[in-house]
Amino acid sequence: MLNLSRDNIIGKSHREILGKIKSDDLNSMLKKLEEEKDFKFTEGEIHAYIDSKPVNLRVYITVLKNSKGNFIGILVVFDDLTEIINAQRAIAWQEVAKRIAHEIKNPLTPIQLSTERLLKKWDEKADDFGEVLKRSTKTIVNEVNSLRNLVNEFSRFGKMPRINLQTTNIKLIIEEILNLYNDVKETTIITSLQDTPEIEADQEQLKRAIINLIDNAIQAKTERIWLNTSYDPFLEVARIEVADEGIGIKEEEKDKLFLPYFSTKKDGTGLGLAIVSTIISKHRGYIRVKNNEPKGTRFIIELPVRQK
Ligand SMILES: Nc1ncnc2c1ncn2[C@@H]1O[C@H](COP(=O)(O)OP(=O)(O)OP(=O)(O)O)[C@@H](O)[C@H]1O
Ligand SMILES: [Mg+2]
Structure with missing residues (x-):
C-alpha cells in the first residue's frame, strides 16, 4: 500500500513513515497517543490520502513493551477498507436508484389512465368530454408536479421526499x-x-x-x-x-x-x-x-x- 522497501523503513521514526499517509484523522489519533501516558491500544477508521489517492483505512495501534514493562516501540497495523467501502457505496446507490425508478413508475399509472380516458371520450364525442378534460388534465398536472418534487428532493438531498x-x-x-x-x-x-x-x-x-x-x-x-x-x-x-x-x-x-x-x-x-x-x-x-x-x-x- 505504501510501496516501502526494507531499506527505507528500518531506523526511521514512525512519524517519517506515517508521513506518507496524509490524514487529519490519523494525526489526531497520533497526537492523542503522544499525550496519553498510559496508552496501550487504540483502533479507528480513518480517511487518508496516499500519493494523492483517497483511501479508507482501519488502523490498530499497540504499544510494545518488554518484559520489564519498558517502552520499546509501537506497532501500527493498517487494513485497507477502500474497496469494501466503495463496494458498499455502489450497492447503496443501486438501492436508491431502484427505489427512485419505482417511485417514478408510480405517477405514470394515473398519467396513462387519464390520457387513455381523454382519447376514448374524444373518440366517442362524449357529452361530458369537457368535464373529463378538466379532471384528467388536473390529474396529469398534479402527477407531473409530484414527479418534479420527487426529482428535486432527490437531487437536493439524495433521498426520498419527506x-x-x-x-x-x-x-x-x-x-x-x-x-x-x-x-x-x-x-x-x-x-x-x-x-x-x-x-x-x-x-x-x-x-x-x-x-x-x-x-x-x-x-x-x-x-x-x-x-x-x-x-x-x-x-x-x-x-x-x-x-x-x-x-x-x-x-x-x-x-x-x-x-x-x-x-x-x-x-x-x-x-x-x-x-x-x-x-x-x-x-x-x-x-x-x-x-x-x-x-x-x-x-x-x-x-x-x-x-x-
Ligand atoms: N393482491 C395480491 N394478490 C396476490 N398476490 C399479491 C397481491 N399483492 C401483492 N402480492 C404478492 O406480493 C408480491 C410483492 O408485491 P409488490 O407490490 O411489493 O411487488 P410486485 O408487485 O411484485 O412488483 P412491483 O410492485 O414492482 O410491480 C407480489 O409479487 C405478489 O406475489
Ligand atoms: Mg406491486
Missing part, C-alpha cells in the same frame, strides 16, 4: 383514485365508503400507496376489487381495505410481502409493498394482509384519526 402532512378527508382521496380507474374494463371497483374523522396525511403518498394495492390486485387477475373505508371508534383509527378475488397469497409468502425485492412476478421489482409499508408507517399507521373470503387477498390499512 412526508408532508395535511388534514385530510379520506373519502376525497378515494374519489380521486376511483376517477382514475373509471375506464379500466378488466376490473370493477366496488366501494363501501363509511364516513371517518379526518386524518393527518401526505395526500400524494397515501394515494400512491392505495394505487399500489389496486395495481397489485389487478395483476392478481381479479375481476372485482372492493375498496372500503370505515372508522373504529375504539382504536380511533380509520380503516382502508383493498380486497380482491384474485390468485391469493401463499401462507409462507405472507411474511415476506413487505420486504424490499420480494416478488413472484416476472417483471416485478418487489418494491411496491415495501414502499407502501414505509408510507403507512410514516403516517404512524399499520398495514396487514389477510385472505379474502372465499377467494383472494385483503389488505387492511389503519391510520390514526386526527386528535381534536
Whole structure:
C-alpha cells in the first residue's frame, strides 16, 4: 500500500513513515497517543490520502513493551477498507436508484389512465368530454408536479421526499383514485365508503400507496376489487381495505410481502409493498394482509384519526 522497501523503513521514526499517509484523522489519533501516558491500544477508521489517492483505512495501534514493562516501540497495523467501502457505496446507490425508478413508475399509472380516458371520450364525442378534460388534465398536472418534487428532493438531498402532512378527508382521496380507474374494463371497483374523522396525511403518498394495492390486485387477475373505508371508534383509527378475488397469497409468502425485492412476478421489482409499508408507517399507521373470503387477498390499512 505504501510501496516501502526494507531499506527505507528500518531506523526511521514512525512519524517519517506515517508521513506518507496524509490524514487529519490519523494525526489526531497520533497526537492523542503522544499525550496519553498510559496508552496501550487504540483502533479507528480513518480517511487518508496516499500519493494523492483517497483511501479508507482501519488502523490498530499497540504499544510494545518488554518484559520489564519498558517502552520499546509501537506497532501500527493498517487494513485497507477502500474497496469494501466503495463496494458498499455502489450497492447503496443501486438501492436508491431502484427505489427512485419505482417511485417514478408510480405517477405514470394515473398519467396513462387519464390520457387513455381523454382519447376514448374524444373518440366517442362524449357529452361530458369537457368535464373529463378538466379532471384528467388536473390529474396529469398534479402527477407531473409530484414527479418534479420527487426529482428535486432527490437531487437536493439524495433521498426520498419527506412526508408532508395535511388534514385530510379520506373519502376525497378515494374519489380521486376511483376517477382514475373509471375506464379500466378488466376490473370493477366496488366501494363501501363509511364516513371517518379526518386524518393527518401526505395526500400524494397515501394515494400512491392505495394505487399500489389496486395495481397489485389487478395483476392478481381479479375481476372485482372492493375498496372500503370505515372508522373504529375504539382504536380511533380509520380503516382502508383493498380486497380482491384474485390468485391469493401463499401462507409462507405472507411474511415476506413487505420486504424490499420480494416478488413472484416476472417483471416485478418487489418494491411496491415495501414502499407502501414505509408510507403507512410514516403516517404512524399499520398495514396487514389477510385472505379474502372465499377467494383472494385483503389488505387492511389503519391510520390514526386526527386528535381534536
Ligand atoms: N393482491 C395480491 N394478490 C396476490 N398476490 C399479491 C397481491 N399483492 C401483492 N402480492 C404478492 O406480493 C408480491 C410483492 O408485491 P409488490 O407490490 O411489493 O411487488 P410486485 O408487485 O411484485 O412488483 P412491483 O410492485 O414492482 O410491480 C407480489 O409479487 C405478489 O406475489
Ligand atoms: Mg406491486
